[in-house]
Amino acid sequence: xxxxxxxxxGFAEALxxxxxxxxxxxxxxxxxxxxxxxxxxxxxxxxxxxxTINLEPATGLIMLAGIYYGAKYGGSTTSILLNIPGExxxxxxxxxxxxxxxxxxxxxxxxxxAIGSFVAGTIGIIGFTFLAPLxxxxxxxxxxxxxxxxMVFALTSVVLLAGDSVLKGLLAALAGLLxxxxxxxxxxxxxxxxxxxxxxLDGIEFIALSIGVFAVAEVMINVEQKTGRPIFxxxxxxxxxxxxxxxxxxxxxxILQGSVIGFxxxxxxxxxxxxxxxxxxxxxxxxxxxxESFGKGAIDGVAAPEAANNSxxxxxxxxxxxxxxxxxxxxxxxxxxLILYGLDPGPLLFEENxxxxxxxxxxxxxxxxxxxVLNLPLVPVFASVLRIPYHxxxxxxxxxxxxxxxxxxxxxxxxxxxxxxxxxGYFMRKLDxxxxxxxxxxxxxxxxxxxxxQSLIISQNxxxxxxxxxxxxxxxxxxxxxxxxxxxxxxxxARKEVxxxxx
Amino acid sequence: MVRRVNADLLAASGxxxxxLVFLVGGRSLSLTAQGVPGPGLFPVLIASVLLLLSVLLAVxxxxxxxxAERSRSSAPSPxxxxxxxxxxxxxxxxxxxxxxxxxxxxxxxxTTTVTEPAADEGSxxxxxxxxxxxxxxxxxxxxxxxxxxxxxxxxxxTLVLAIERRHDVVALATAVVIPVAAYTLFAVLLDVRLPLGxxx
Numbered sequence: 001x002x003x004x005x006x007x008x009x010g011f012a013e014a015l016x017x018x019x020x021x022x023x024x025x026x027x028x029x030x031x032x033x034x035x036x037x038x039x040x041x042x043x044x045x046x047x048x049x050x051x052t053i054n055l056e057p058a059t060g061l062i063m064l065a066g067i068y069y070g071a072k073y074g075g076s077t078t079s080i081l082l083n084i085p086g087e088x089x090x091x092x093x094x095x096x097x098x099x100x101x102x103x104x105x106x107x108x109x110x111x112x113x114a115i116g117s118f119v120a121g122t123i124g125i126i127g128f129t130f131l132a133p134l135x136x137x138x139x140x141x142x143x144x145x146x147x148x149x150x151m152v153f154a155l156t157s158v159v160l161l162a163g164d165s166v167l168k169g170l171l172a173a174l175a176g177l178l179x180x181x182x183x184x185x186x187x188x189x190x191x192x193x194x195x196x197x198x199x200x201l202d203g204i205e206f207i208a209l210s211i212g213v214f215a216v217a218e219v220m221i222n223v224e225q226k227t228g229r230p231i232f233x234x235x236x237x238x239x240x241x242x243x244x245x246x247x248x249x250x251x252x253x254x255i256l257q258g259s260v261i262g263f264x265x266x267x268x269x270x271x272x273x274x275x276x277x278x279x280x281x282x283x284x285x286x287x288x289x290x291x292e293s294f295g296k297g298a299i300d301g302v303a304a305p306e307a308a309n310n311s312x313x314x315x316x317x318x319x320x321x322x323x324x325x326x327x328x329x330x331x332x333x334x335x336x337x338l339i340l341y342g343l344d345p346g347p348l349l350f351e352e353n354x355x356x357x358x359x360x361x362x363x364x365x366x367x368x369x370x371x372x373v374l375n376l377p378l379v380p381v382f383a384s385v386l387r388i389p390y391h392x393x394x395x396x397x398x399x400x401x402x403x404x405x406x407x408x409x410x411x412x413x414x415x416x417x418x419x420x421x422x423x424x425g426y427f428m429r430k431l432d433x434x435x436x437x438x439x440x441x442x443x444x445x446x447x448x449x450x451x452x453x454q455s456l457i458i459s460q461n462x463x464x465x466x467x468x469x470x471x472x473x474x475x476x477x478x479x480x481x482x483x484x485x486x487x488x489x490x491x492x493x494a495r496k497e498v499x500x501x502x503x
Numbered sequence: 504m505v506r507r508v509n510a511d512l513l514a515a516s517g518x519x520x521x522x523l524v525f526l527v528g529g530r531s532l533s534l535t536a537q538g539v540p541g542p543g544l545f546p547v548l549i550a551s552v553l554l555l556l557s558v559l560l561a562v563x564x565x566x567x568x569x570x571a572e573r574s575r576s577s578a579p580s581p582x583x584x585x586x587x588x589x590x591x592x593x594x595x596x597x598x599x600x601x602x603x604x605x606x607x608x609x610x611x612x613x614t615t616t617v618t619e620p621a622a623d624e625g626s627x628x629x630x631x632x633x634x635x636x637x638x639x640x641x642x643x644x645x646x647x648x649x650x651x652x653x654x655x656x657x658x659x660x661t662l663v664l665a666i667e668r669r670h671d672v673v674a675l676a677t678a679v680v681i682p683v684a685a686y687t688l689f690a691v692l693l694d695v696r697l698p699l700g701x702x703x
Contacts, residue, residue, distance in 0.1 A: 036689075047694065167560055168511075171518045174553040178525050178546060185542040192542055193528050216639070220632035223666070391667045392677045395659045398639060399685050402646075402655070407695040412647050419640040426632060427517070431510040449545050456539045 003129050010358025014366060019062050022055065023363055026063035027370045030070020035078055036404055041071035041087070041330040049337060057341035058356050062363035064337055068313065068330060069367045072273075073117055073375060076306055077382055080109045082397055084215040088206060088443045089273035089309045092281045094214055095436055096294065096301030103297050104233045107241030107383040111376060112251050112299055113306040115243065118372040120259035120307035124314020125364050127263045135267045135315070136322035142268050144454035145465050149475030150268075151448035154275055156479040157282040158437045158444075166486065169437045172428070176441030179204055186446075187453050199413040208405045208414045209442060212421025213428070213435045215401050219394045220426040234386045241380040243299070251303035254284045258307025265308070266315025269325045274443050276312040277305035314364075321349055321357065505571070511564035515557045522554035634666055650700020651690070655682035 013019075026048075033044040048067050052060035072089075079090040080097035093113065100109040127135075158173045182193040183203030194200035235241060243251075258280040265276040284304035285294045294301045319325040324345035326332035338345050343353055385393075405418045428435050455472075459465035466472045525546055532543025642658035649657070659678035663669055689695040 167556060167563070168514065171514070171553065171556055171560065174549055174556065175518060175521055177549045178521065178553065181525075181546045181549075188533075188536055188542045190532060190542040192532060192546065193525065195528070220635060223631050223635050224627045224629070391663070391669065391674065395662050395678060396681045396685075398658070399655050399681055402639075402643065403651075403685055403689050403695065403697065406646075406697065407689065410696055412643065412698070415643040415646065416640070419636065419643050422639065423636055426636070428514075431514040431517075432507070433514050453540050461538045 006354055006358040007129055007362060009354070010360070010362035011365075013058065013355070013359035014062065014362040019059055019359070019363060020366065022059050022063040023066040023367050023370050024374070026066025027070040027367055027374055030067035030072075031074040031077075031371075031375065032070075033067075034071030034074020036074075036400060041068055041075075044071040044074075045330060045333045045337075049333070052337075053340070057343070058359045060341065061334075061337060061356070061360045062367075064334065065360060065364045066367040066370065068334070069117075069121065069310070069364070069371050072310060072313065073114065073371055076113045076117075076309070077110060080113065080302070081106055081382060081385055082215060083218045084397070084401065085210050085439075088210065088439075089277045089305075089312075091210055091214070091274070091436065091439050091443075092277045092305040093302060093309075095281070096296070096298050099295065099297035100299065100302065101383075101386060102232050104235055104240075105297065105299075106232070106234065106386055107379055108243040108247050108299060109302050110379040110382055111241075111243040112247055112303050114372055114375045114379065115248070116251060116255045116258065116303040116307040117310040118368055119255050120262060120309075120311035121313060121368040121371075122365065123256075123259040124263045124266070124311030125361065125368070126314075127311070128314040128317050129361060132318050132322050135264075135318045139267050139269065139319055140323070142471070143469075144451045144458060145469040145472040146475070147268070148448060148451035148455050148466060149469075149472035149479075150265075150275070151444055151451055153475040153479040153482070154279055154282075154444050155441060155448055156483050157279065158441055165432065165434070168433045172433050172435065173437035173441035176438040177445040179209070179438075180442045180445040181449075186450060187457075197413075199411065202409075203446075204417065204442075205405070205408055205411070205414045206443065207408050208417040209421050210439045211401050211405060212418045213425035213439060215397065216418060216422030217425025217429055217435070219397055220422060221429055222390060222394065232386050234383055238380060241383050242376075247299045250290070251300045254280075254288070254300035254304040255307040257283060257287075258304040258309075259311040262308030262311035263315040266312030267318045268315075269319045269323075273309045273312040273316075274440070275447075276308040276315075278440055278444075280304045280308035321345060324349075505568070508564045508568040508571070511560055515561035515564065518560070519554055519557035522550045522557060525550040526554070631666060635662070638662060638666070646700075647698045648700060651697040652682050652686050653700060654698075655685065658682075 029048055029051075030041075030044055033047065034041065045064060045067055049064070052063050055063065075085075075087050075090040076093045076097065078084040079093040080101055083094050083098040085091040085094050097109045097113070100106065155173070155177075158169065180203070182200055184190070184201050185192050191201060258277075261280045261283065262273070262276040265279065266273070281301060281304050284300055285291050288294065288298065288300050290298055290300070316331050320331045320335060324335070326335045335345055341356075343349065343356060349357060401418065402415055405414050406412070408414060425435055428438070455465050456463070466476055529543050529546045529550070532546065533541040534544045534547065535541045638658060638661055642654045645657070646654045648654075656679065659681055660675075663674045663678040667674065669675075686697065690697045
């Protein structure tokens, strides 16, 4: 009841012309900058934060909220159109989104991403509004063993992403895990695999790896052919540039499921939108009636991770606002912004500053709506980018990738790594080794390792901690079932293949 | 089939090499520290499993090759058109169209959904991507020396003239405009500090 009242008041405050204007500016700026790879939501907010300093706290934070949503949506645009994952959460969208673009269905993919994001974002905010105290109480009890369980489950799900070759998918994932160990070990302080290079102390930059393996390798593959024409056919009719009723119907459950999963995982500090989008994708692949086309252009394979990515926003606000704990890079910056405005995030934030917080939450609804209103009509425009003849398009792609990677750490080393991983990605494609498991394991690996080692420190090297903590045990069991189920299924298929070859 | 076996063997060697690098490079890391896993445990464990599975992949490839050789005498067109045969791996659309030559039984029918210009199959080049790559690497290396705009201009112009072999106005204009536009957008508007080289 109190929440509803607060929200109503928040809307009353937020629906001023000034605030609406700034939400619009925020969403637009956020989308445009978010489209540029390497500049994900954290960087976008950091760049645009100075613009908001001179505004009233509520208005400034409202604009930041708009930027946040815009940046998230912008990231999925390049993933779908150009196979450039601008940030780790966009990697999963690349899988089916880009496949759809290659089939001339970039428009529906972008459209479903926008719609799914809108629905999920709304659900996330509703969840935040009414469930924040409850979730905060639960989130506090999630510790390293539970995280370890979740991460192991997520890593095992990589098996499902391996398409038709589980073994090669596993190999790629293990390679990703190994590459992620480069750098300073956070628990012991030891420098691992730096080979004397100071640039490696911070580890391999994720963006250099992911953009290299996905986008640069893609360009190299496409350049094998003559590039005089657009490499994909893009439909001319407007109707074909938007999702059809059938698309919407197929994506319904995916969006719902993605929203819930994204929200729950977003509420866990540190889990982040990558894990959310990835788990949602895996779940959808398991339950979808057209799971055979996952990886080849399944629309619900775009809807689910996009939904999870956006509702994670609502979830991530819970630890931020109720506990003062930023759950991800973006929320860390939001935390900074809150402090800058003189607010004190924590359990008392709602009680001490209801007149600022509720308008912010209300404006997130507005930002969400604005995002849909702004981007849905632009879908045909974005999709038309693919009509540009490829020889004019790909130099631009390469340069944007180079700048994007350079801008993360102002490091030429990273750019050279980009090139190296581009070559690696190219050879992986030629050898039919899937790239997504490598990239995702690279992100999840350190989280899993840290969680496991922290748990063992807490339990003083007692490995049964993973079994005695119920949530951890449940996730580990799920991981085992997943692995077992997948291997049995593949085992049958592989046996069939060997038998056929032998006869 | 042969192509797939060779691909698998190459992939297995690549992964095995990576595993060995990490196993050898991690010799100095301690496996345990104060009773709990130390910095070396996970990398060594993972590298060991990676090595093992690489060997498994290689063995599987060789077994399949032997099986294929046996069946070649009996069936002219291999029926192993299972999804695993010409896998497109993950959802990043793979280009099986160009490689599924007649000897492999045109198997990609179900898996590839790319609407590519079919006539160009013959003009697939292995050299162009590697040339492109060399150019990209080169321009990245000269980036701090020449500065952003000159280095990127070199990249785009060389791409257009040497790789694409186009001399039309649109292509050349695009080659010039892109680096300049990128610089304006990133360095000027977004305040990203790009290398300026001797002009900075």
